[in-house]
Amino acid sequence: xxxxxxVEASGGNPGARLNITTVTPTGSDTAFGTAVxxxxxxxxxxxxxxxxxxxxxxxGVGDFGQGQAIQLLVAQGGSVYALxxxxxxxxxxxFTTLTFNGTFNAGSFSKISGAGPATxxxxxxxxxxxxxxxxxxxxxxxxxxxxxFRLTIPSIGGPPPxxxxxxxxxxxxxxxxLAMLLAGAVAFSLRRQSGx
Numbered sequence: 113x114x115x116x117x118x119v120e121a122s123g124g125n126p127g128a129r130l131n132i133t134t135v136t137p138t139g140s141d142t143a144f145g146t147a148v149x150x151x152x153x154x155x156x157x158x159x160x161x162x163x164x165x166x167x168x169x170x171x172g173v174g175d176f177g178q179g180q181a182i183q184l185l186v187a188q189g190g191s192v193y194a195l196x197x198x199x200x201x202x203x204x205x206x207f208t209t210l211t212f213n214g215t216f217n218a219g220s221f222s223k224i225s226g227a228g229p230a231t232x233x234x235x236x237x238x239x240x241x242x243x244x245x246x247x248x249x250x251x252x253x254x255x256x257x258x259x260x261f262r263l264t265i266p267s268i269g270g271p272p273p274x275x276x277x278x279x280x281x282x283x284x285x286x287x288x289x290l291a292m293l294l295a296g297a298v299a300f301s302l303r304r305q306s307g308x
Contacts, residue, residue, distance in 0.1 A: 113137065115247055117145035124259040125168045125207035132180065132246045133172075133255040144194075144247030147261070148187050153241045154268060156188065157216045159234040161267040165197060165212040165244065171204045172255030177248075178202055180256050182212055184263075185243040188233060191226025194245060200256060207259065216265075 114135045123129045132145035157163070165184055179200030186193045197212035218231040232240070242263050248254050 113141035113143045115143035115145040117147050117246075120257075123257065125170075128259070129170075130258040130261075131172075131255060132258065133253065134180070134246075134248045134251055135253045136247075136249050136251050139250040142247065142249040144181075144183065144245040146185060146192070146243060146245040147258075148185055148192065148243030149241055150187070153239045154265075155236055156186075156232070156234050156238040156240040157265050157268050158236045159216060159218065161216045161234065161265060163214055163216065164264045165214070166209055166260070166262045166264070167200075167212075167244065167258050168207045168209050168260040169200045169204050170207045170257040171202055172257065175202055175254055175256065177251060177254075179204070180246040180248055180254065182210075183245040183247075184212070184214065185224075185245055186216075186221060186232045187241040187243065188238050189226070189228045191228030191232075192224050192243075193221040193232045194224050195221045200246070204256075207257075209260070 116131075116133050118131045118133075120129050120131050130147055134143045134145065136143050163184070165182075167182070169179070171179065179202040181199050182197050183194040184197050186195070195214060197214050200210060216234045218234055221232050223230055232238075244258075244261060246256060246258065
């Protein structure tokens with residue numbers, strides 16, 4: 113099983129786009145491609161603050177099933193934490209803006225990398241960066257495209273300006289793509305929300 117997240121110079125909505133491709137041959141295989149903005153950060157929101165994550169999503173050629181599962185990523189002190197927020201659905205024949213809503217509840221996040229604490233700190237003071245992950249299980253090879261990633265956190269000034277918590281669009285070139293294989297140990301509750 114593999115997962116990759118690659119910025120492509122064209123084909124976005126408009127401009128560049130993020131290609132997330134997973135290869136998960138069996139039901140026991142789960143893989144997620146991830147993207148985290150590392151050039152800007154904000155203070156963490158307070159516990160129970162709400163958010164809205166917007167993504168423009170396009171199905172890849174040959175896609176099937178339910179698309180890809182989406183996670184909100186929170187990075188603090190070198191560790192990355194994930195919160196399952198839903199699935200993209202299928203088919204998305206043109207770029208479609210999807211909105212995923214949720215609450216910053218530390219107990220709902222799982223640590224996927226790093227040596228930090230088991231859960232993130234939502235204390236209104238900890239430096240925090242954001243991103244998202246998309247993945248599948250038992251999807252063979254499946255590709256979806258993403259653009260215009262925007263995270264709105266009303267309690268810290270939403271919608272925030274680009275220098276704060278707003279994630280710039282991929283076409284602006286602001287995302288640094290971190291391709292990780294999140295399999296096996298990361299399967300936790302995400303398998304329920306995966307694309308198949």
